[in-house]
Amino acid sequence: MNIAIASGKGGTGKTTVAVSLAYYLATSGQSVQYLxxxxxxxxxxxxxxxxxxxxxxxxxxxxKIIDEKCTFCGECSAKCxxxxxxxxxxxxxxxxxxxxxxxxxxxxxxxxxxxxxxxREIGLVExxxxxxxxxxxxxxxxxxxxxxxxxxxxxxACSFDSRIHITDAPPGTACPLxxxxxxxxxxxxxxxxxxxxxxxxxxxxxxxxxxxxxLGIVIxxxxxxxxxxxxxxxxxxxEVLARIPEDRKIAEHYSRGEIIIEALPEYIPIFHDxxxxxxRVFGKSVIGGKx
Amino acid sequence: MTGIREVVVVSGKGGTGKTSIVAALxxxxxxxxxxxCDVDAANLHMILNPVVLEEKKFIxxxxxxxxxxxxxxxxxxxxxxxxxxxxxxxxVNHHSCEGCGACYVLCPAGAVDFPSSLAGSCYxxxxxxxxxxxxxxxxxxxxxxxxxxxxxxxxxxxxxEKNGVGLVIIDGPPGIGCPVISSMTGTHVAVIVTEPTIxxxxxxxxxxxxxxxxxxxxxxxxxxxxxxxxxxxxxxENCTAKGITFLGAIPYDSMVTxxxxxxxxxxxxxxxxxxxxxxxxxxxxxxxxxxxx
Numbered sequence: 001m002n003i004a005i006a007s008g009k010g011g012t013g014k015t016t017v018a019v020s021l022a023y024y025l026a027t028s029g030q031s032v033q034y035l036x037x038x039x040x041x042x043x044x045x046x047x048x049x050x051x052x053x054x055x056x057x058x059x060x061x062x063x064k065i066i067d068e069k070c071t072f073c074g075e076c077s078a079k080c081x082x083x084x085x086x087x088x089x090x091x092x093x094x095x096x097x098x099x100x101x102x103x104x105x106x107x108x109x110x111x112x113x114x115x116x117x118x119x120r121e122i123g124l125v126e127x128x129x130x131x132x133x134x135x136x137x138x139x140x141x142x143x144x145x146x147x148x149x150x151x152x153x154x155x156x157a158c159s160f161d162s163r164i165h166i167t168d169a170p171p172g173t174a175c176p177l178x179x180x181x182x183x184x185x186x187x188x189x190x191x192x193x194x195x196x197x198x199x200x201x202x203x204x205x206x207x208x209x210x211x212x213x214x215l216g217i218v219i220x221x222x223x224x225x226x227x228x229x230x231x232x233x234x235x236x237x238x239e240v241l242a243r244i245p246e247d248r249k250i251a252e253h254y255s256r257g258e259i260i261i262e263a264l265p266e267y268i269p270i271f272h273d274x275x276x277x278x279x280r281v282f283g284k285s286v287i288g289g290k291x
Numbered sequence: 292m293t294g295i296r297e298v299v300v301v302s303g304k305g306g307t308g309k310t311s312i313v314a315a316l317x318x319x320x321x322x323x324x325x326x327x328c329d330v331d332a333a334n335l336h337m338i339l340n341p342v343v344l345e346e347k348k349f350i351x352x353x354x355x356x357x358x359x360x361x362x363x364x365x366x367x368x369x370x371x372x373x374x375x376x377x378x379x380x381x382x383v384n385h386h387s388c389e390g391c392g393a394c395y396v397l398c399p400a401g402a403v404d405f406p407s408s409l410a411g412s413c414y415x416x417x418x419x420x421x422x423x424x425x426x427x428x429x430x431x432x433x434x435x436x437x438x439x440x441x442x443x444x445x446x447x448x449x450x451x452e453k454n455g456v457g458l459v460i461i462d463g464p465p466g467i468g469c470p471v472i473s474s475m476t477g478t479h480v481a482v483i484v485t486e487p488t489i490x491x492x493x494x495x496x497x498x499x500x501x502x503x504x505x506x507x508x509x510x511x512x513x514x515x516x517x518x519x520x521x522x523x524x525x526x527x528e529n530c531t532a533k534g535i536t537f538l539g540a541i542p543y544d545s546m547v548t549x550x551x552x553x554x555x556x557x558x559x560x561x562x563x564x565x566x567x568x569x570x571x572x573x574x575x576x577x578x579x580x581x582x583x584x
Contacts, residue, residue: 008332010305010465015490040466041303041497043490061373081353081392103373103391143500146437146469171305171465174331175434178386195551196310200332206431211386226552248518255488255519 001286002165003278004184006208008200010171012192013220013244014038016254017274019047020261021188022166024271026132028287031162034130036138037180038170039123039151045138046257048130055126058139058154059119060147061102065092069114076106076115098146123151127158131259135162152179164286173203181208186282187215188241188274193226202232216241216281218274239281242274295451296581297444297459297478299328299507303494305465307484308514311547312570313462314338315556318420319574322456325418326447327426328440328474329464330411331433340554341416341424349427349442351410351435352390355383361402368394368403386432410435413442415450423450437473440464444474458581467501479584481507482538482577486515487522495526499535508580509535512573516540536580539573541566 005018018034026032036044063076063085074087084100085093097120107115123141130136139155141148148170156179159165169180181187187208191201201217208215216239219229223246233240244250244267253263261268272287279285300313310327313335317325327335355376357368362381369377372394376387383394395405411429418424425447427439447459463474475481481502485491495511502509511530516523523540530537546561553560558567 009334010302010307010332011486012306038466040468040471041305041490041494043304043493046489046493079392079396081390101389101391103389103393104371105391105393105396108371108393108397141468143467143497144472144504146472148466148468172329172331172436172470173431174429174436174470175432176468178432182386194548195337195554196334199334199337203332203431210432251488251515251518254490255486255522257489 001163001282002167002184004167004169004181004187005190006169006177006181006187006204007171007190008173008204009191009197012190012197014190015043015047015168016250016260017188017190017218017220018166018168019044019259020271021274022134023132023259024261024268025164025275025286026134030164030286033135033137033159033162033165035155035159035165035167037152037155038168039139039141039148039155040170042138042140044168045136047259048134048136050128050130050136052126052128055124057121058123058125058151059121060100060150061104061117062097062100062120063095063106064116064118065095066114066116067092069112071112073111075109075111079105079109102150122147125154125158148176149179152176173200173207177204177207178211181213182211184213186278187213188218188278189215190218190220191229192221193219193223193229195228198229198232205236205238214281216277219243221246239277241277241281242270244270295448295457295459296584297461298480298482298577298581299461299463299475299478300482300484301463301471301475301498302465302484303467303498304485304491307486307491308547309484310334310338310462311551311556312484312512312514313460315558315570316574316577317422317460318556318558319571320458320460323458323460324423324425324447324451324456325460326443327462328443328470329462330427330436330439330443330470331429331464333426333428335462336426338551338554338556339418339424341418343414343416345415347413347415347446348409349411349413349439350407351433353392353405353407354385354388354390355392355394356404357381357383358402358404361400363400363402365399368398371397390434411439413439413446415446423454423456425450437469440470440473467497471501475502475505475507478505478507480510480580482510482512484512484514485526487513487519487526492522492526510538510577510580511535512538513540515543517542536576538576539569541569
């Protein structure tokens with residue numbers, strides 16, 4: 001089962017919820033894999049503190065022009081959708097690897113067979129075992145690298161058939177979110193009761209609805225009632241899976257890299273209920289073998 | 292230095308308070324164009340409360356569609372697609388399709404259509420302080436956010452040029468990837484808003500690296516500084532050691548949320564608060580950096 005944790009707005013508590021949920025499930029006897037897909041700014045490892053057991057470079061394919069075969073016909077650059085190849089008179093095309101999506105079309109369209117492939121490194125994928133014996137995977141995008149989606153896909157390719165995958169999504173509502181939650185069984189949207197939180201939540205919910213993925217809401221830093229959020233949830237027929245109160249103690253423990261339900265056991269029941277409610281929305285229990 | 296100067300406010304980690312700080316700085320800066328480049332989760336317009344003068348359509352990348360009446364089920368498209376976007380029934384999954392056109396170009400039956408579609412809108416506005424403001428909204432789940440960011444920045448610069456305004460202040464997206472690179476490239480100053488947490492510290496290092504990669508002058512603000520004063524101090528010391536300007540530490544203030552609800556800034560709802568005082572000091576320091584460019 002794939003449970004994705006997303007939000008739209010950054011800093012609403014995705015990682016806090018993902019880490020504590022994974023830790024709760026793991027310590028209640030489940031086999032859990034944590035996949036940190038926020039490859040631009042991965043933070044899950046700061047809390048689960050995994051022992052890294054394997055590390056490898058994440059690469060994408062880029063064209064390699066075989067100069068002596070090239071006739072400067074310009075077919076490759078004419079067909080490339082990403083402007084990653086630029087043709088100039090009488091010299092082989094220039095390749096801009098940072099713009100290349102690795103689709104391989106240029107190789108197919110070159111009439112001379114003058115294009116081969118090279119690999120370009122975009123980041124790292126690391127795997128290990130973290131707190132609560134959680135299997136851990138994350139991707140770390142190289143600084144200066146624009147393309148997060150291929151790395152997200154490579155992180156997700158490390159998921160194996162353990163019972164439960166917890167996927168920490170990047171902020172935002174564009175293609176990195178789609179790549180992360182596309183195959184989720186349920187998306188847990190973590191929001192905060194503020195105008196910005198609600199605005200970005202509504203876009204993220206639209207993404208999940210377009211993808212036809214069931215979803216539920218976690219309201220983090222809940223304090224006074226914020227009627228616009230409650231109304232939105234009611235109007236869209238969404239379910240609140242958990243409410244985590246605003247508590248300075250949570251912020252302080254988070255700041256030091258501690259797992260909330262370990263540092264503050266009084267919050268265990270909230271994560272028990274969250275797991276129970278996820279199971280209910282999904283139609284299958286995630287806590288034990290019972291439906 | 293002559294010409295238009297661009298200041299981008301970024302954070303690496305999301306939710307550190309970029310937009311609230313940009314809104315406050317924008318109200319203090321006279322003669323500026325504000326631009327919201329967080330195009331897939333834009334929020335600045337909710338504070339600046341603008342009047343839209345013009346809407347420009349943003350056409351995104353192309354997506355393949357297979358016409359079943361022309362398809363001979365030969366399988367070529369599935370063979371060449373590297374994104375597993377085409378099902379065994381020859382239906383393109385638009386969420387997986389990268390818009391590369393391989394199936395379109397290589398289909399022997401010419402059964403693939405490859406149209407571009409609307410992916411968002413860019414809005415040219417006047418805000419409530421009668422300042423110029425540009426923002427954009429990417430449609431949910433769309434790609435090419437970096438290109439829409441470039442469109443917002445181009446529009447903002449064009450307005451600045453037309454009106455003789457010397458400064459563009461950009462509210463950037465979180466992260467360090469495509470839209471952040473697009474927001475930051477060619478800017479003069481990067482103001483980084485972080486928080487005193489282990490995540491903030493970790494992400495700060497990466498975004499500082501990116502800003503230095505682009506040769507921006509870097510200034511750092513620690514927001515919600517009192518959540519962990521030790522980390523705040525460490526960040527300030529790190530900045531000093533690396534020769535990075537430390538612009539200030541803003542304590543947590545619940546009035547920031549109240550300001551958001553009232554669609555204004557903390558400078559309006561709590562002008563005498565410590566947070567407001569420090570934002571005014573940051574504004575002075577930033578103005579000095581801009582003068583010295």
